[in-house]
Amino acid sequence: MLRKRDLWAYLLIAPTVVGAAFLLVYPMLKAAVISFQHFRMGELIRGGAAFAGLDNYLELVRGQEFWRVVLRTAVWTAINVVLIVVLSTLVALLLARLRRGLRVALMSALALAWATPVIAATTIFQWLFQSELGVVNWLLVQAGLTGFRGHSWFADGPSMFAVLVILVVWQSVPFAALTLYAGLTTIPAELYESARIDGGTGWQVFWRVTAPILRQLFALVASLEVIWVAKCFPQIWVLSQGGPDGATTTLPVYAFRVARSLHRYDLGSAVAMLTVVLLAVALISNLRRMVRS
Template sequence: MSVQTERTDTAPAPVVRKTDPAPPGPAAGGPAGRRRGVPAPYLLLLPALLATVVLLGWPLVKNGLLSFQNLNPRQLILHLTEWNGVDNYTEVLGSSDFWKVVQRSVVFTAVNVALIMVLGTLVGLLLARLGKGMRLLLMLGLVLAWAMPVIAATTVYQWLFAQRFGVVNWILDALGWHAMADYNWFGSQLSTFSVITLLIVWQSVPFVAINLYAATTTIPKELYEAASLDGAGAWTGFTSVTFPFLRPFLWATTFLEVIWVFKAFPQIFAINAGGPDRLTETLPIYAFVEGPGNQHYGMGSAISFLTILILLGLTAYYLRTVLKQEEDEL
């Protein structure tokens, strides 16, 4: 009787069918399987990281080492390494010319980036409103301007603004400004910077405009319809619908343009080599003139390293401002 009671009280053993799924394990996405899959993304990034270290990291280290040396033609010929500590940095930071160039570079970058972002945004919004044919034609012109080599574009601008046979002076003279017939656009600081700014803005606007137009295609049309039903005009629709969607793109593009304009070298150097009287030198031009130009390579390395630090400081300040604004909006 006791045996029968034990049989009835005992729970039946589970029946495992062939169709039941196997318990989770390493092959079925269990914890061990996830741990084995973790290195895969890092392995995919490894070639790019190695290329960055070789092509960017190692030259940066060599530049940093050169900045602590007294490296002139004599040391190069005799294969001498003369360490002078922080003398190059002390001389650069104690020079008033360096700080004038820093101020000039920051103002030059701010003006160019502001013009690029405003004009690029307007052209991008225009692309979104044009018909298919006109949009294709305008985008073709933008792509051609953006794809034109930098030195070729700079040469064209030198021809356009040439003193004697330039097209710009000829047009201004034909319109009645006869005093501009032989005007030297590269004879003063302001006019030279005006030509360089026009060149850099002309080269940069296509990138901003085309990418902004691509960003506008992701905005749902229903939001514009709802805004129009609420009585929103063009400006209200832009501020309430378009701009919130484009804000992340605008922040990222501004960040890229700050870097690109701040380190611009070929346009400025090819136009007038930092002239007249070195009044249009920015930090990259100043580093080249003081370094390879004067055959004082340690000094040039110190200036270029300080340029990198200044650019990192500007970008860090910009990113901090952007993150703070996003936190305030949340």
């Protein structure tokens, strides 16, 4: 039987649970239902979608385009997550070594970068990488790289991919760096002093002291970044809409393009559900290990 104190605790968290269920669980369940239906423009207007079984999923897995998008999404996610974790670790170690004033200034800059709205940051990158008047091309030309004079970053697939990687990494590093720095502050200074007395170099101290203690935190940050990067949509859509020639089309962009351009809401929902499944498969072992720890 619930005690009064326990009941009060459940009442306090009830709004959050209800809000999460409405904003997260319901849309996902609705998408799952649509993915098993014949749901196009006609069904959207008049209703009465017919059950289609696994037809939408079979259509996807039998097509070559879907697997090309899956591979591109995997490469996109791997490049971004590796860069984010490495750069965030370096920034966190730098924060731990700075004096208080410089540390506060750098943390404030990171917080401001993190708080910048996604669309605003994406628009700024549009200006920075503009072919004729962009600051990036001007700086590269001033550095002697005259081949970048008038270079169109948004018309070339690899260049567009690189711009999006820089944008996503820039937006992601602040959160990961501040999280890792918070973990660094929990490590007793005596461990570092003992390691240095034993003659350990900076690299050895990191791998023998810091990395083992923060292993679960690194795993958590990496898992969160995998989810965030894999489902990244606004930056890609605003800058390239998945182009040029599909070079930046990842699974979320592909799902939106299928549903919007072809009015195949059933197929788009199937892509979304397969994205969830692929992410779950990629992260399940890591999440289970963290839960056990």
